[in-house]
Amino acid sequence: MSLTRYRYFALVADHGSVREAADALRVAPSAISRQIASLEEEYGTPLFERRARGMRLTTAGTAVLETARTILDSVQSARAAIDELQGMKRGHVRVWTVEGAMDDFVYPALAEFSAAHPSVSFDIMVASSDQLVQRLLDDEADIVVAFNPIQHRSVLSLAEIADALVVAAHPDDAVAARQSVRIAEIGEMRLALPDRTFGLRRLVDDMVAAAGIALKPALVTNSIQSLRSFARAGLGLSILTRCATRRDVVEGRLVAVPLQGRNLRKACLKICVRNGRTLSPAARALARHLARSARSYAAGHV
Amino acid sequence: MSLTRYRYFALVADHGSVREAADALRVAPSAISRQIASLEEEYGTPLFERRARGMRLTTAGTAVLETARTILDSVQSARAAIDELQGMKRGHVRVWTVEGAMDDFVYPALAEFSAAHPSVSFDIMVASSDQLVQRLLDDEADIVVAFNPIQHRSVLSLAEIADALVVAAHPDDAVAARQSVRIAEIGEMRLALPDRTFGLRRLVDDMVAAAGIALKPALVTNSIQSLRSFARAGLGLSILTRCATRRDVVEGRLVAVPLQGRNLRKACLKICVRNGRTLSPAARALARHLARSARSYAAGHV
DNA sequence: GCGAGTGTTGCCGGATCGGCAACGAACTCT
DNA sequence: AGAGTTCGTTGCCGATCCGGCAACACTCGC
Incomplete structure (x- = not known):
C-alpha cells in the first residue's frame, strides 16, 4: 500500500x-x-x-x-x-496444498492476506496432488494448491505458476557445477523421489518412460522435506521443483540444476477451487488473493 | 505526498x-x-x-x-x-518578487506551501530588481525573488534558477520560425524593453554595449505583462526570460526564441534573504520551501 | 586508537505514476 | 432509432520514485 x-x-x-x-x-x-x-x-x-x-x-x-x-x-x-x-467476520478457510509450494508461495501470500483480514482463520493441510483433488471433490477443502493435478471438469484452475523441475544437489556434489542435466542421465544417478501419489513423481515417470529408461531410486518418500534433507546431507540427488528449493538455494545449502529433455512437460502449480460450488466470502477473497499472488510470483521468477 | x-x-x-x-x-x-x-x-x-x-x-x-x-x-x-x-501559528511573510517570476514560479510554490501551512498569510509585492534589494535592506521584505540582483554583502542568495533570455515573438512573426537570434541582430528589430531599473534590462544593456550596438526600443515599460502583450499583439518583439514566457508559449500565444551571443551573462533568478537578520519561523520555512522549489524548478526546466 | 554499531549517500535496475490518445458504454436529444 | 455527448477505462511511453547494495561518516566503549 x-x-x-x-x-x-x-x-x-x-x-x-x-x-x-x-x-x-x-x-x-x-x-x-x-x-x-x-x-x-x-x-x-x-x-x-x-x-x-x-x-x-x-x-x-x-x-x-x-x-x-x-x-x-x-x-x-x-x-x-x-x-x-462482506460477511468475512470470523471467516474460516480450508486450504490444502502440496508441501513444495508451502514455504515459498503459500505462506507469504497468506501473510499478506492475513494482515489485511486478521479475523479470518485457516486450515493449512498438506497432501499429495492426487489427494488434494479428492479433498476438493469431497468438499473438505475450499482451495487447493496442487502440482499438475489430474484434469477434472469439477476442478477449476484460477491461476498457475510454471515451475521447472530441477535436480537438487549438495553444493560440493559434482552435479552442482553443471548448467543442466539431461533426462537420459538420471538413470545412473543416486536419486531420491517422492512416491507415486505425487504429481511431481508422475511427471518424472512419464518422462523417463518416454526416454525408455528405468529408475532405481535410492530413496522414496512422501515428504518433500525429506527429499531436501537427502540432498542437503550429501546422500545423493533429489528431483524437486525450483520453487521448493528456492530457500535452500538462496541460503547456500543446495544447488538447483535444471532438468532438460524434449519430453519435459510443463510442470505447473495450480490454484484450484471446486467448479460450481459457492465459496464463503472469506474463501472467495483468499482465492482471489492467491490467484493474484500466483500471477505476480510467475512474473517475478521467470 | x-x-x-x-x-x-x-x-x-x-x-x-x-x-x-x-x-x-x-x-x-x-x-x-x-x-x-x-x-x-x-x-x-x-x-x-x-x-x-x-x-x-x-x-x-x-x-x-x-x-x-x-x-x-x-x-x-x-x-x-x-x-x-515552531511558532508559525498565524505567521505572516512579506515576499517581494519580480513580475516575470510570479506566475510561473512564485505562485505554484506558494500554493504548495500554503496547503501545508494554511494559517500563514502573505504579502506578495511586485517591483523591479533594484527596488527589491532596497526593500530587503530596509527590512520591508522578508524574502525577495530578484533577477540578477546587484551583489551586496547583506544579501544572501539561498538558491538560483538559471533563466535564459529569449526573444518573444508572435507565432506568425518571421522570427518565430528561427532556432536562435544573435545579439548583433536585435539592433535592427522592433523591440520592447523593460526600463532601466529592471535586472533584465541591465543584462541586455551590458550585452549590446559589449557588442557595440545601439538599441532603439519601440517601447519601454515597467510592466512585464505589457512586454508580453506587445509581442502577443504582433506589434514587434520583446526581450524576456524563458520563465516569464512559459505560459504563453505553452498556450500557443507566443514563441520564445533563445538569444545567443558570446557575452551572454548567466541570467539568474535568485531567492534572497537579508544576511544576519533572524526571520520569523514562518518566513524561514517559506524561504526554505522557495529555495527547494527553485532547485527542482531548475532541474525540471533545463 | 580501534572495532562495533549506527544512519546516510551514490548508483543502478525495476516498478510505479502521469499524460496522451483511442476506445467502449450509457444517456440524451433530435 | 441514430447521432452526439459525456462519461470511465486502457495501452503506450517517458519521467519519476523506490529499494538493494556497497561504501561512507559518525559515535561510543573498550
Missing part, C-alpha cells in the same frame, strides 16, 4: 532504530532511512534526533507519530468494516 | 465524477481512475458504482471515505501541531 512512509516511521519510532525496523520489515535500512527523510522534508522539520545508538523522536516527531497511528488504525478499521459488510 | 490515492478518492467521492476531480486537481482523468482502481484492489472490493453520469459510492466506499477523511484530517492536524511548536 501507499502509506509505506507512515508504517516505516511508526516502526522506527517503536524500535528506536532504523536497523531493527529494517530487519523486522525485511527491507534494506537505506529504504527506511529515505522514507524517514522524505517525511521530514514533507513536514519541513526533523522528526528524529540522530544518536549514536539509534533514533529518538523529537517533539514534532511525537506529533507525527500520533498521526501515523491514527492513519494506520483507520485503514485497519476500514478493512474490518468492509470485511463485516 | 504519498497519500495521493486517498486524496484522489475523497475528491472523486465529493465531486461524484472522475472528470471533475481531475479538473480540480489539474491532472489527467486516467491518473485518478488508476489510483481508484488500485485502492479498490487493495481493499478487494469496488468502492464506486460506475454510472453513466459519474461515480457513486458503494457501501464499502462509504467506509473507506470515512477512513480517507480521517487520514487527511490527521495529517493536517499533525502539520498544525508542528506549526504551533
Whole structure:
C-alpha cells in the first residue's frame, strides 16, 4: 500500500532504530532511512534526533507519530468494516496444498492476506496432488494448491505458476557445477523421489518412460522435506521443483540444476477451487488473493 | 505526498465524477481512475458504482471515505501541531518578487506551501530588481525573488534558477520560425524593453554595449505583462526570460526564441534573504520551501 | 586508537505514476 | 432509432520514485 512512509516511521519510532525496523520489515535500512527523510522534508522539520545508538523522536516527531497511528488504525478499521459488510467476520478457510509450494508461495501470500483480514482463520493441510483433488471433490477443502493435478471438469484452475523441475544437489556434489542435466542421465544417478501419489513423481515417470529408461531410486518418500534433507546431507540427488528449493538455494545449502529433455512437460502449480460450488466470502477473497499472488510470483521468477 | 490515492478518492467521492476531480486537481482523468482502481484492489472490493453520469459510492466506499477523511484530517492536524511548536501559528511573510517570476514560479510554490501551512498569510509585492534589494535592506521584505540582483554583502542568495533570455515573438512573426537570434541582430528589430531599473534590462544593456550596438526600443515599460502583450499583439518583439514566457508559449500565444551571443551573462533568478537578520519561523520555512522549489524548478526546466 | 554499531549517500535496475490518445458504454436529444 | 455527448477505462511511453547494495561518516566503549 501507499502509506509505506507512515508504517516505516511508526516502526522506527517503536524500535528506536532504523536497523531493527529494517530487519523486522525485511527491507534494506537505506529504504527506511529515505522514507524517514522524505517525511521530514514533507513536514519541513526533523522528526528524529540522530544518536549514536539509534533514533529518538523529537517533539514534532511525537506529533507525527500520533498521526501515523491514527492513519494506520483507520485503514485497519476500514478493512474490518468492509470485511463485516462482506460477511468475512470470523471467516474460516480450508486450504490444502502440496508441501513444495508451502514455504515459498503459500505462506507469504497468506501473510499478506492475513494482515489485511486478521479475523479470518485457516486450515493449512498438506497432501499429495492426487489427494488434494479428492479433498476438493469431497468438499473438505475450499482451495487447493496442487502440482499438475489430474484434469477434472469439477476442478477449476484460477491461476498457475510454471515451475521447472530441477535436480537438487549438495553444493560440493559434482552435479552442482553443471548448467543442466539431461533426462537420459538420471538413470545412473543416486536419486531420491517422492512416491507415486505425487504429481511431481508422475511427471518424472512419464518422462523417463518416454526416454525408455528405468529408475532405481535410492530413496522414496512422501515428504518433500525429506527429499531436501537427502540432498542437503550429501546422500545423493533429489528431483524437486525450483520453487521448493528456492530457500535452500538462496541460503547456500543446495544447488538447483535444471532438468532438460524434449519430453519435459510443463510442470505447473495450480490454484484450484471446486467448479460450481459457492465459496464463503472469506474463501472467495483468499482465492482471489492467491490467484493474484500466483500471477505476480510467475512474473517475478521467470 | 504519498497519500495521493486517498486524496484522489475523497475528491472523486465529493465531486461524484472522475472528470471533475481531475479538473480540480489539474491532472489527467486516467491518473485518478488508476489510483481508484488500485485502492479498490487493495481493499478487494469496488468502492464506486460506475454510472453513466459519474461515480457513486458503494457501501464499502462509504467506509473507506470515512477512513480517507480521517487520514487527511490527521495529517493536517499533525502539520498544525508542528506549526504551533515552531511558532508559525498565524505567521505572516512579506515576499517581494519580480513580475516575470510570479506566475510561473512564485505562485505554484506558494500554493504548495500554503496547503501545508494554511494559517500563514502573505504579502506578495511586485517591483523591479533594484527596488527589491532596497526593500530587503530596509527590512520591508522578508524574502525577495530578484533577477540578477546587484551583489551586496547583506544579501544572501539561498538558491538560483538559471533563466535564459529569449526573444518573444508572435507565432506568425518571421522570427518565430528561427532556432536562435544573435545579439548583433536585435539592433535592427522592433523591440520592447523593460526600463532601466529592471535586472533584465541591465543584462541586455551590458550585452549590446559589449557588442557595440545601439538599441532603439519601440517601447519601454515597467510592466512585464505589457512586454508580453506587445509581442502577443504582433506589434514587434520583446526581450524576456524563458520563465516569464512559459505560459504563453505553452498556450500557443507566443514563441520564445533563445538569444545567443558570446557575452551572454548567466541570467539568474535568485531567492534572497537579508544576511544576519533572524526571520520569523514562518518566513524561514517559506524561504526554505522557495529555495527547494527553485532547485527542482531548475532541474525540471533545463 | 580501534572495532562495533549506527544512519546516510551514490548508483543502478525495476516498478510505479502521469499524460496522451483511442476506445467502449450509457444517456440524451433530435 | 441514430447521432452526439459525456462519461470511465486502457495501452503506450517517458519521467519519476523506490529499494538493494556497497561504501561512507559518525559515535561510543573498550
